[in-house]
Amino acid sequence: MLAPGDESAPRNQGVFFIWAMHKLRFLIFALMPALWSPALPCLAQSAAPAATTAASIATLQQQAGQQPPVKGASRQLGIAYYRSGKLIDAERAFAAAMAQDPADLESVQMRGLTLYRLGQPAAAIPYLERVRQWMPNANADANHVLGLAYMNARRYDDARGAFAAQYGVGADSAAAYLLTGGMLLDADLPELAAQDAQKALEISPNLPLAHFMLGEVYLYKSDVNHALEQFEQERAINPTYPAVYDRLGDVYTRMGQYQQAQEALTRAISLDVSSTGPFIQMGKVFLRRGDPESAAMYLQHAEKMDPGNYITHTLLGQAYRGMGKEEDAKRELDAASQIHASSQLKLQPVQ
Numbered sequence: 001m002l003a004p005g006d007e008s009a010p011r012n013q014g015v016f017f018i019w020a021m022h023k024l025r026f027l028i029f030a031l032m033p034a035l036w037s038p039a040l041p042c043l044a045q046s047a048a049p050a051a052t053t054a055a056s057i058a059t060l061q062q063q064a065g066q067q068p069p070v071k072g073a074s075r076q077l078g079i080a081y082y083r084s085g086k087l088i089d090a091e092r093a094f095a096a097a098m099a100q101d102p103a104d105l106e107s108v109q110m111r112g113l114t115l116y117r118l119g120q121p122a123a124a125i126p127y128l129e130r131v132r133q134w135m136p137n138a139n140a141d142a143n144h145v146l147g148l149a150y151m152n153a154r155r156y157d158d159a160r161g162a163f164a165a166q167y168g169v170g171a172d173s174a175a176a177y178l179l180t181g182g183m184l185l186d187a188d189l190p191e192l193a194a195q196d197a198q199k200a201l202e203i204s205p206n207l208p209l210a211h212f213m214l215g216e217v218y219l220y221k222s223d224v225n226h227a228l229e230q231f232e233q234e235r236a237i238n239p240t241y242p243a244v245y246d247r248l249g250d251v252y253t254r255m256g257q258y259q260q261a262q263e264a265l266t267r268a269i270s271l272d273v274s275s276t277g278p279f280i281q282m283g284k285v286f287l288r289r290g291d292p293e294s295a296a297m298y299l300q301h302a303e304k305m306d307p308g309n310y311i312t313h314t315l316l317g318q319a320y321r322g323m324g325k326e327e328d329a330k331r332e333l334d335a336a337s338q339i340h341a342s343s344q345l346k347l348q349p350v351q
Contacts, residue, residue, distance in 0.1 A: 060080060074097035078092075078107065078110060087118050090110070094114060108127050109127070112131065112145070116148070122153060124146075144162070147162035147180075151184070160196075173203065174210070175200075178209060181196030181210075212230070219247065245267040246281060249268060252264060253281065276312070280298075282298040283295040283319065287318055292323045293323060295319040313339065314336040
């Protein structure tokens with residue numbers, strides 16, 4: 001979900017597709033083996049020998065250019081181009097493969113994924129829909145990309161259906177609305193996310209995480225009073241969920257109620273010592289309370305857990321400065337500056 005103040009998140013509908021495409025690129029490359037799921041026999045058979053070198057591409061080009069083409073050569077050439085980042089060539093190869101065999105499920109799916117990555121989500125939708133029509137439960141990744149494409153086209157009901165299929169829940173269920181709300185919140189569409197969370201609560205009033213999502217929306221909008229109300233309702237339903245105490249700590253900190261913030265964050269840490277968020281937030285609370293020594297203790301722990309978080313280094317620098325440790329403060333603030341500069345989102349061309 002979108003964290004309040006996350007500077008790497010998109011800020012309006014106009015940049016949604018850029019966000020979605022970057023998210024998709026991480027999804028596709030992180031889960032590349034899953035694109036050829038055992039549930040799809042034709043995918044599993046063709047993944048292993050896919051060409052990746054220039055010499056192999058040249059061989060496949062020759063095979064695909066023969067009359068008649070070698071069976072499957074155009075599909076393999078498309079996969080080779082896709083893996084090499086040559087997306088325009090990949091799309092052409094998959095189109096040729098489909099012309100040779102309109103029932104080639106792998107080429108249909110890969111053409112849809114390729115078109116999406118080329119910035120053509122509307123063109124991708126029909127191919128991904130065909131995959132789902134032929135094999136509704138075959139590939140969760142295709143459903144996810146289809147859901148993102150629908151969102152980009154503002155077909156939110158269709159997006160909910162795709163995400164529901166991805167996770168195996170009913171399209172009109174409370175879970176489906178909550179899933180879609182999470183995707184909408186990630187996409188910086190908080191008002192739409194709130195609508196889906198409200199719909200989920202109408203269907204299932206005690207659904208865990210629905211009030212949490214509403215609290216996230218209000219916190220994102222800096223409406224701390226309504227955020228507090230929603231997080232408290234989530235806590236009543238879901239009292240062992242660590243993140244709700246982390247958010248309560250954030251809300252109380254923003255309201256200047258530092259004792260309540262400290263108590264909430266202590267509960268968050270007691271439930272989950274693996275998350276850096278409550279430790280960072282606790283450091284902030286102690287800084288606000290004029291106790292840099294205690295702040296440094298929590299922030300040092302957070303730094304060990306995640307040394308690449310510039311916020312931790314920034315707050316730790318402030319704590320050291322409050323303790324009169326100017327050399328340590330400078331080191332931490334310099335580290336924060338370097339990490340922040342290197343982590344700024346740099347948009348690259350798709351191809």
